[in-house]
Amino acid sequence: MNIEISKIANLPTSYGDFKIQSFKQNDKEHLAIFTYTLPSIPTVRIHSECLTGDVFKSLKCDCGEQLDFALKQIQKDGGMVIYLRQEGRGIGLFNKVNAYSLQDLGHDTIKANELLGFKQDYRDYKIVDEILKHFNIKKIKLMTNNPLKLTSLKHTKIVKRVPIIINSCEYNYEYLETKKEKMGHLL
Numbered sequence: 001m002n003i004e005i006s007k008i009a010n011l012p013t014s015y016g017d018f019k020i021q022s023f024k025q026n027d028k029e030h031l032a033i034f035t036y037t038l039p040s041i042p043t044v045r046i047h048s049e050c051l052t053g054d055v056f057k058s059l060k061c062d063c064g065e066q067l068d069f070a071l072k073q074i075q076k077d078g079g080m081v082i083y084l085r086q087e088g089r090g091i092g093l094f095n096k097v098n099a100y101s102l103q104d105l106g107h108d109t110i111k112a113n114e115l116l117g118f119k120q121d122y123r124d125y126k127i128v129d130e131i132l133k134h135f136n137i138k139k140i141k142l143m144t145n146n147p148l149k150l151t152s153l154k155h156t157k158i159v160k161r162v163p164i165i166i167n168s169c170e171y172n173y174e175y176l177e178t179k180k181e182k183m184g185h186l187l
């Protein structure tokens, strides 16, 4: 895998002080955001980009609140957010907006993808192993509810799953139900 690795920079945030490093794979510029001190078994959040949720605080999904939860918890416990540029479960922002438009007509998140000719999920997590190897991290506590993520790492041992549960609201209720019933999320 051909990866370009940036220098490390300080990233002071409203959550506290982090460091940031970018890992460039083809045209994707992924990020590791990590605490100054990393425990021997750090808490890691693998977060897939969701511009609408992460930046604009959309209530259609739980991404923004999950990122908020992860940054708070990781600032406290020590660890890393690996921010993967796999917007819309890999279909990209433009297609996700088209999928949202179909969801406005009553289709769920999976059906909307299918109506556009896409599978439900295109993400892959190989780069995560490479990023963790770069930091010499061999064991992690993984913050997720997604069972696919728990089996996605080949070089890193997940010693514990840390649930990341966000309260549902009227706008994301169906999305969370679909994740639980059709995608097997541990909610």
Ligand SMILES: Nc1nc2c(ncn2[C@@H]2O[C@H](COP(=O)(O)OP(=O)(O)OP(=O)(O)O)[C@@H](O)[C@H]2O)c(=O)[nH]1
Residues within 6 Å of the ligand: 046, 047, 048, 049, 050, 051, 061, 062, 063, 066, 086, 087, 088, 089, 090, 091, 096, 099, 100, 109, 113, 143, 144, 145, 146, 149, 164, 179, 185
């Ligand atoms: N195609 C599509 N992508 C979506 C939709 N809602 C959120 N996403 C994307 O889904 C990704 C987040 O996936 P989730 O299933 O919410 O969570 P996860 O990362 O699989 O699992 P957790 O680790 O438990 O959070 C991000 O890339 C979002 O942009 C949607 O309705 N359609």
Ligand SMILES: [Zn+2]
Residues within 6 Å of the ligand: 050, 052, 053, 054, 061, 062, 063, 064
């Ligand atoms: Zn989202």
